[in-house]
Amino acid sequence: MDKEEIIRNIQTIIKAEPGKLNGPLYSISRRQMARLCLDAGEELNAIYHLTESHGVGLRQATLFEIAREEGNFRLDADIVSFTKGYAKREAEGMLERLKEMPSEWTIVQVTREYDPFELFNPRCPETSPKLKGFHITRLPCGNAPSQLPLTVESCWPADALKDPVEGFWNVKKKLKMRQGVSSCIRKLRKEAADEAESYCRDFGRMALKQWVVLFLGKLCDKNLENEIRKKIDEVLKKYPEVTKRQRYVIYLLAEGSVHLRDEELDDGIFSITIKNETLQDELYETITNIREDYSSLPVQRRYPVILILDEHLDLLPWENLLIFRRHPFSRVPSLHFAHSLYMLHKNEIKNGLRMFLRELPENEICYYIVNPEGDLPTVEENLAKFLKKRFPNWVGIIGKKPSQEELISALTKSNTFVYCGHGSGSQYMASETVSKLKVKPVQLLFGCSSVALKDHGGIVEMTGDVLQYAVAGSGCTVGMLWAVTSHDTDLMTMNIANLWLPGTAIDVKTFEPLPEGKVKKEPELLRAIKESREVASLFTNKAAFIARGIPIKIVTGDKNL
Structure with a gap:
């Protein structure tokens, strides 16, 4: 099935009568479209399709309520619509949403990769699909010229002994145990707590790696941010071929470098400057010096991060991964609801x-x-x-x-x-x-x-x-x-x-x-x-x-x- 045919299928799905839109099929189609866009080098379009894959059923339910309430509903139909308003303008509409929301906000979206077999695998309740690959998408709000939406791909190692999502379902089941000898229940809870803490510890290092920096909010101290970025700019001015995206990722690596091991920092730099060893060496040295010179970076106050999580990853306590515990996080169902809540409360x-x-x-x-x-x-x-x-x-x-x-x-x-x-x-x-x-x-x-x-x-x-x-x-x-x-x-x-x-x-x-x-x-x-x-x-x-x-x-x- 080629890209154009998938687009036609998606258009058929979203034009269905109210109540007939198949949420999971729509979500899978959007993730499939994102995969094709990434393979074609169309990152912005891929990001748009990934944002569309979240909160599908809830958006549909909201549109029903808006129609039934006949204008008395609090949320705006054009903001959550599949075909009108911002959605009609697709990727450009997504950028408009981000520019309208507060510059202090950073939205980070985690979306499971497209799996063509997902529709055909029978699944019992509380048995989520195995965690394989996933997209981490950073959506900075406001209109700062140095920032832009970007997405990277990561995965849970195929040779890992345990799947973290399956592990947390097991933790949840143990915590629900209420019958039996009190000492046994307490022991079971302690085992569950130890397992959960172990999963949180492993997930950051085994799955997020250098991309933990994408989950960090913007620094509240703008002077500190400017100082760090000037040091990076001093290196990059000799390399005019560096793109805006590459520069932005390097900024994020530098500002979050205190949370990275040496090999993670090296991998992060290599992944975005793959053809220039001289630049890699200069950046590694500069960022290492930043990490040493700015010893307060680990405790620096950061603005909030709003998480949008794939529903099968929502059970994971992202806010309690070791690196994130110092910082403020919240969750929303999709970009559309983040935008809706902003417009309602602005x-x-x-x-x-x-x-x-x-x-x-x-x-x-x-x-x-x-x-x-x-x-x-x-x-x-x-x-x-x-x-x-x-x-x-x-x-x-x-x-x-x-x-x-x-x-x-x-x-x-x-x-x-x-x-x-x-x-x-x-x-x-x-x-x-x-x-x-x-x-x-x-x-x-x-x-x-x-x-x-x-x-x-x-x-x-x-x-x-x-x-x-x-x-x-x-x-x-x-x-x-x-x-x-x-x-x-x-x-x-x-x-x-x-x-x-x-x-x-x-x-x-x-x-x-x-x-x-x-x-x-x-x-x-x-x-x-x-x-x-x-x-x-x-x-x-x-x-x-x-x-x-x-x-x-x-x-x-x-x-x-």
């Missing part, structure tokens, strides 16, 4: 952060639900004490099930919704109802698998209650990728409340106020999540804690807006 976004005021009436800041099933007495005891002491004027429900009306009110009237119970809370209100609401900016869902995707097996797209918050236009939904233990979860809940939310921090053991300055406030939600993970003792508990949405900041007064 009037409240400054410096790449969706802001909301802390000077609001208490009942507008937060609404909480704690232990609605009544079967988590320790959780109820600890969190009830904490919340009543820490936020005496907040409103919420403790120890009883909420009505659907109470949940709707909580999600639409309070800027932050905190849920501490089983799952995501969807058992009290259908997730489809959420997608129709005008939800407020933040939801913190501290239940097991509260933001996980559900794998149905076969050739069916994954689903998840949390995806409905994206359709509803939520700024950010925070929660757990898999089953977690209550003690660590309670600690992370209380810690993020102390760090991020207004008011005096209190001791999580005595529930007494802490001295002023004892807890350093972190107004950015993604950074507060990163800090709060560290209080968990079990690796799988801290690794489960992720955010889906755009970066959020709580601010004081209009002066910060």
Whole structure:
């Protein structure tokens, strides 16, 4: 099948009547098209097709809701459309999206390679295809002249003993074990935590290698960035044949060099300057000197990275790979939803952060639900004490099930919704109802698998209650990728409340106020999540804690807006 025939097939698929678009087939066709474009040297077109392969079913569901609501829906149909608006302009439309979004944002997309046998291999739920090759696509936002979208290919070694995706499904199954002798369950959890940490350690070195630098956000210190890039420019001015893409990748290698081993740096330089040994040697020496001269690079503050992950790779705790733990990350279903959320919230976004005021009436800041099933007495005891002491004027429900009306009110009237119970809370209100609401900016869902995707097996797209918050236009939904233990979860809940939310921090053991300055406030939600993970003792508990949405900041007064 040649390229033109595949294009005709894709056009046939996307012109199908609403409800008849086959998501997996569409996604596979786009990945196939990307493969052909890369082979033809058309990188930008390949990147466009890769972006189109993500979030297909969710985009389709969103378009249905928009049509049904007849103009009352929050998201713009042209932004998520398959045929209109930005999509009609294809690669140029993709570039327009990136230029419109905040320059502080970096979007990194990970897409499995095209596999012609994928449609024909039977698959049970929670048995994802083996991880083989995948595309890492860096999509820098804003219009800085030195940056451009780029994609590279990587793979999990064919001779590796274990597949990381299969490994994390096994970890997840072990963590769900609830019946049996307590000591055996604890031992199983510890084994699962050790396995998960081992996979995270191996994945960076065995699969990402030198391309870990593509996952790093832009440096907040622009002077430092300029200094490093000037040193690179000094070398490259002797080589006018170096392309804009090559220069940009070299910048990224230099800025992320402290995270690379010598052989990874060498491989990175070789991969983009393959025909010039003199240039390779000069760059290696210059970047090695940069690594030595700028000793603060490992701890330098970076702007957030928004991840778009292939649904079969969503289970992996990317945010907890060793190199990434210091930095803020969130996830969105596709480029279209990142753009949609930006357009919806852009009037409240400054410096790449969706802001909301802390000077609001208490009942507008937060609404909480704690232990609605009544079967988590320790959780109820600890969190009830904490919340009543820490936020005496907040409103919420403790120890009883909420009505659907109470949940709707909580999600639409309070800027932050905190849920501490089983799952995501969807058992009290259908997730489809959420997608129709005008939800407020933040939801913190501290239940097991509260933001996980559900794998149905076969050739069916994954689903998840949390995806409905994206359709509803939520700024950010925070929660757990898999089953977690209550003690660590309670600690992370209380810690993020102390760090991020207004008011005096209190001791999580005595529930007494802490001295002023004892807890350093972190107004950015993604950074507060990163800090709060560290209080968990079990690796799988801290690794489960992720955010889906755009970066959020709580601010004081209009002066910060």
